[in-house]
Amino acid sequence: MKNLKLRSIVSFLMVTVFLSACSAVPTKTDGTNTPSNAKTSGSDSSKLSWDKVNDPSLKGQEINVLVVDTDGKIGKIFKQFTDETGIKVNELAVDYNSLYGKITTAALSNSSDIDVFEMDTIWAGQFFKGNIAEDLTNIVPEDVQKKYTKSSLSSAMFDNHLIGIPYYSSTKHFYWNKDLLKKAGYEAPPKTWDEFREVSKKLTTNGVYASGWSWKQAESLICDYVGMVYAFGGNMIGDDGKLIVNSKESIQALQYMSDLINTDKTVDPASMQWTEEDVKNAFMAGKIAMMSNWENMYPDLNDPTKSKVVNQSDVGLLPGQGSIVSSSVTGSEGIAIMKSSKKKQAALAFLHWIGSREFQIPFYSTTGTYPSLEELYSDQEIIKADKTKTLAKIMPEFQYGHNRPNAPGYVEWADILSSQVYSGLMKHQTPEQSLKEASRLIDDAIQKAAK
Amino acid sequence: MQKILTASKKERKDILFAILLLAPTLYLLLRIFILPIMQSLVWSFFKYNLMDGSAIEYVGLRNYVDISVLNDFWISMKNTSYFTGFSVLAELAIGFICALLLNQTFTGRSFFRGIIIIPWAMLTLVNGLLWNSIYQPGYGALNNILHQLHLLEAGTNPVWLSSSTNVVFFAAISDIWKMTPLMTLLLLAGMQSIPASLYEAVAIDGAGFWRKVWHVTLPQIKPSLLIALVLRVIGAFRVYDILTVFTANPNTSVSYLTYNFAFRYFYLGRASAMAWISTIFILILITIYMVLLKRQQKEQ
Numbered sequence: 001m002k003n004l005k006l007r008s009i010v011s012f013l014m015v016t017v018f019l020s021a022c023s024a025v026p027t028k029t030d031g032t033n034t035p036s037n038a039k040t041s042g043s044d045s046s047k048l049s050w051d052k053v054n055d056p057s058l059k060g061q062e063i064n065v066l067v068v069d070t071d072g073k074i075g076k077i078f079k080q081f082t083d084e085t086g087i088k089v090n091e092l093a094v095d096y097n098s099l100y101g102k103i104t105t106a107a108l109s110n111s112s113d114i115d116v117f118e119m120d121t122i123w124a125g126q127f128f129k130g131n132i133a134e135d136l137t138n139i140v141p142e143d144v145q146k147k148y149t150k151s152s153l154s155s156a157m158f159d160n161h162l163i164g165i166p167y168y169s170s171t172k173h174f175y176w177n178k179d180l181l182k183k184a185g186y187e188a189p190p191k192t193w194d195e196f197r198e199v200s201k202k203l204t205t206n207g208v209y210a211s212g213w214s215w216k217q218a219e220s221l222i223c224d225y226v227g228m229v230y231a232f233g234g235n236m237i238g239d240d241g242k243l244i245v246n247s248k249e250s251i252q253a254l255q256y257m258s259d260l261i262n263t264d265k266t267v268d269p270a271s272m273q274w275t276e277e278d279v280k281n282a283f284m285a286g287k288i289a290m291m292s293n294w295e296n297m298y299p300d301l302n303d304p305t306k307s308k309v310v311n312q313s314d315v316g317l318l319p320g321q322g323s324i325v326s327s328s329v330t331g332s333e334g335i336a337i338m339k340s341s342k343k344k345q346a347a348l349a350f351l352h353w354i355g356s357r358e359f360q361i362p363f364y365s366t367t368g369t370y371p372s373l374e375e376l377y378s379d380q381e382i383i384k385a386d387k388t389k390t391l392a393k394i395m396p397e398f399q400y401g402h403n404r405p406n407a408p409g410y411v412e413w414a415d416i417l418s419s420q421v422y423s424g425l426m427k428h429q430t431p432e433q434s435l436k437e438a439s440r441l442i443d444d445a446i447q448k449a450a451k
Numbered sequence: 452m453q454k455i456l457t458a459s460k461k462e463r464k465d466i467l468f469a470i471l472l473l474a475p476t477l478y479l480l481l482r483i484f485i486l487p488i489m490q491s492l493v494w495s496f497f498k499y500n501l502m503d504g505s506a507i508e509y510v511g512l513r514n515y516v517d518i519s520v521l522n523d524f525w526i527s528m529k530n531t532s533y534f535t536g537f538s539v540l541a542e543l544a545i546g547f548i549c550a551l552l553l554n555q556t557f558t559g560r561s562f563f564r565g566i567i568i569i570p571w572a573m574l575t576l577v578n579g580l581l582w583n584s585i586y587q588p589g590y591g592a593l594n595n596i597l598h599q600l601h602l603l604e605a606g607t608n609p610v611w612l613s614s615s616t617n618v619v620f621f622a623a624i625s626d627i628w629k630m631t632p633l634m635t636l637l638l639l640a641g642m643q644s645i646p647a648s649l650y651e652a653v654a655i656d657g658a659g660f661w662r663k664v665w666h667v668t669l670p671q672i673k674p675s676l677l678i679a680l681v682l683r684v685i686g687a688f689r690v691y692d693i694l695t696v697f698t699a700n701p702n703t704s705v706s707y708l709t710y711n712f713a714f715r716y717f718y719l720g721r722a723s724a725m726a727w728i729s730t731i732f733i734l735i736l737i738t739i740y741m742v743l744l745k746r747q748q749k750e751q
Binding site: 126 | 494497498500501503504507517586587588589590608609612613614695699700711715716717718
């Protein structure tokens with residue numbers, strides 16, 4: 001009797017499992033692939049309207065917003081949106097490294113827990129093709145799109161589709177310690193990478209290294225590498241949007257980076273384990289004299305509770321080489337609406353506010369993040385908020401910013417490239433061998449993905 | 452079912468009530484445990500690239516063949532095996548010694564038994580961040596200590612996490628620091644259950660401390676030892692989170708590589724195949740454990 005009961009239960013479970021397995025067969029819907037159990041839920045995107053962002057009926061709705069906000073400053077600004085519109089914002093604050101995982105996990109489980117999310121420039125293609133983010137091309141009017149800086153708008157676009165509202169403008173910049181340079185006999189920062197090398201040799205002394213970099217095997221390494229490749233006259237993106245890896249200029253750039261750390265030994269070796277935040281900390285501790293980093297280094301660099309180099313630093317153009325005045329990597333980001341959100345119109349109202357003067361000015365004055373709205377660069381409030389007087393020094397670099405590719409597949413290619421560039425810098429291979437191998441592996445990955 | 456049909460009305464009610472109480476748990480288990488496992492098995496036979504807009508196709512065993520010839524997969528397998536072997540053996544050895552010490556009677560024993568749990572209670576990521584700062588070239592504690600002990604020449608500044616092999620080695624060290632307490636507690640629990648009369652008997656036979664350990668402690672704690680070993684081997688084989696702190700190189704462990712294939716590149720078919728291949732390896736380990744356990748029970 002016992003056996004029979006057990007058998008019945010086991011059979012019942014087996015049938016249930018078998019039936020559930022049948023439903024696990026992945027299916028294709030609406031011309032796009034979604035997870036098998038995912039139905040595009042939420043409100044219909046065709047009903048989304050830019051004209052209805054101030055609709056009083058949205059009052060009382062609640063949206064969940066996933067952003068990078070490690071010190072809670074951005075969350076405080078969001079309260080202003082609730083005050084103005086009556087739409088409640090639940091901020092899901094994460095660090096940058098957790099952002100991608102949170103978005104993709106939510107998308108994979110077709111969760112509507114996230115309505116709005118921060119989108120790095122390199123993810124736009126994936127999120128569009130993967131049906132994760134709402135396509136805003138026909139929702140945000142063209143005259144509105146034209147109001148944003150080229151860098152921030154292109155970061156939220158893929159293949160002429162607008163995937164998000166431009167959040168901020170960003171490139172990497174050159175920071176230097178004026179006092180240390182003066183001690184080494186330099187009044188002005190280096191203008192070319194050749195000059196940088198010479199200056200570095202004199203600066204590296206008494207336990208202080210000339211420069212520190214975010215060369216940990218991660219995306220932060222690719223950011224420095226991309227800027228360097230363009231400085232040496234190279235190009236990272238082909239006509240088809242694919243990565244160009246193995247060019248003469250790329251090898252030259254990697255050789256230069258390797259010479260700095262391995263031959264001249266002017267780069268702090270800890271750079272091989274650093275990301276941008278670590279570089280900033282070393283610069284603030286006075287351990288390195290020069291660095292390449294993003295915009296919002298101020299006011300921290302001049303905050304005596306955090307920094308030992310108060311009023312000693314300055315910022316300007318990253319060096320160029322030959323006829324190239326300067327070269328940097330773009331890091332602008334967008335804010336997008338989750339395809340599975342059930343409160344898309346309220347989310348759109350939030351995006352409208354993010355891309356407006358009302359958010360962009362306090363965003364700049366509180367966090368030092370540069371506006372995506374072009375007109376704000378001559379706005380008196382922004383100029384007034386620029387307490388460190390760096391606006392005019394930061395802005396010129398934006399015209400020398402270069403995008404990384406944002407096609408689907410980039411995340412894998414970038415992982416391969418960072419692994420090989422790292423290996424070249426650690427002298428496990430020569431720069432030429434590293435990039436040749438990177439090219440082979442990326443081609444291989446593309447072929448396998450298409451197979 | 453048969454019982455329900457033949458039972459009295461009251462019994463039938465009780466059985467149905469029991470099923471009703473079990474139903475939520477069974478549903479949850481099915482939904483969050485059994486279904487995803489089955490789903491991944493089905494997906495492993497499909498070309499299912501979620502993020503590039505390509506068509507979904509049934510490909511049979513192709514994903515398994517692709518993974519079995521993927522160089523990165525075997526590198527990650529090798530690294531995982533190295534991590535597992537090295538960390539579990541070290542944890543076992545250190546854990547055994549700690550358990551022996553904590554099994555003795557001395558002043559402050561409860562205090563030491565309490566504080567030994569601290570590393571284990573720490574979040575894995577926090578542990579990773581802690582050790583990452585220790586391994587920093589230049590200002591990291593490891594370099595500083597080695598310089599002060601004159602084991603490193605002044606001016607040398609090694610980058611400890613410079614290759615995947617180094618990352619795996621140093622990640623294993625931090626894992627050993629974190630997980631040895633678990634091993635200690637499991638073995639200590641085993642030691643506590645040994646009757647004092649056994650030690651007294653061998654003491655009368657003239658056995659010293661090490662002979663007591665060899666002839667009484669070790670055979671008596673064999674079941675605890677087996678459980679501890681299997682739990683740690685399975686845990687170490689799945690290593691992932693701590694490595695993400697040290698490097699973005701997914702070849703450092705098979706779980707890391709599988710995670711990247713699934714949640715960074717969204718090759719869900721190939722990632723599922725990869726997960727199933729590594730599951731088979733874990734199943735082999737579990738089978739070995741079951742056989743050993745059975746043999747152990749027979750001996751008793």
